[in-house]
Amino acid sequence: MSDQMTALQEAIEQVEAGRMVPYLGPGVVALSDTAAPTSPDALCALVEAEVRVPKRASGNLWSAAQYVESRKFRATLNDIVERAFAVGQAGDNPVHGWLAGLRPPMVVDAWYDDGLINAYGAQSKDWGWVQGVSRNGEWIEIWTRAYNSAAEERPEGADPAWPSLIYKPHGLARKGSSFLMSDSDYVEVLTEIDIQTPIPEEVRARRTGRGFLFLGCRFDDQMLRIFARQIVKRSGGNHVAVIEGPLTRMEQRFLDELEITRLDLPLSAVADVLALAPA
Template structure:
């Protein structure tokens, strides 16, 4: 007999398919099948960046600080090149990515990592009614200080009205390696965003509209870092729906407190098992 979590996940899968629940994806999804071809978390990425250029030991486990050190001491071009190289491979989409890509009633997918997996799944679906909205780094805001950019399926930057007309928006709040290579990763990238995010200015209007009245299901996400928690809190703000997270055993005390404070119900089970239930 299925347990309560299995039954709930089956219902949540139906809610995603009907557009009532928004999937919120994290980098742990990239660890489920083949050996990952890109970094799969902030700490791992910080260590890889630090291994490619000299970063003080005290900064090597903090992505935002390590990236800022590289930007300040080796120039932003160096940081952008390192990020582009590390995320040049595009992981093969897994069952969850492919399933989500085929859901024409799904208005929004939030994808918090820099890789191109979900974009590749949407491209492979053959759909033409979707596009990507991504965070824009401070270093590349050369066109009036905008917070985000909308990019169509061909990689062209388009206006906000075009993005509002898409059936499905892939929202990459921290930027994306593909197709523009524009990412938020250093302290300087985040300082203005974090100053304004409480009043929602950096959250795209189409995302704010699409989240209204809907809940979220977190898949492959961890909540151990303050910047990650802040983005979760602000992206979900005023959404109105219930929130759930598939999580492993062994969450940190900070993560447990955060889930409780944000009203996110933890579903403790292996991620692969959860995906199997959701997609069948």
């Protein structure tokens, strides 16, 4: 086994021991048999296929979403995005299945799909999730909402007694839920995120003393770097990221800044390691 595969196996063992927090990006969804978008670029292309956006916004998900919201109203954006993720998946996702069976203290799920929530729901009831919400149309200062495993809202927030918590910082793209996507969604969050106000208290508690294992993430977008930086803030260090291929200059700077060990491996390597684990 190569040194990088050994390091990956050790990181997975750290997750299983509760000492590392899995941080899932959109690339994890690509391990499923699904037509749902598996990157910001792919989702942006779907949005632009339905609404023509100006050149200045084209190719940038957050700007394209802002244009749709401003010119076609928020309901149009919600409809496009919800339909994009309503396709579901035909087979099991190895990462989702592993985490649902393991139920670690916390998983950060930084994409809009509900695959991990569905996988958890098939396994147990002693868990919940907390998600970022859009303040579009809201009249109160709100950053997140918490739900138990039955999808019932908990106004008091995430329950510290839950053995496992899913944190979806960008929200959930399904009917009846909410998500952050347009520039206006993020503007107030980004104003406050440096002082941690939008980060739920229970998330801050569960990251303490733990490192992070980044799977299916790229950090070639400033928005994604800002969120990851603030979620990881004041954690226990010892971070690992599985990212295959060349990095952008800003990605490399980000990894260096947070002292993240990069493993140049395909995400399929994670599935390979999981498949070798004893049943």
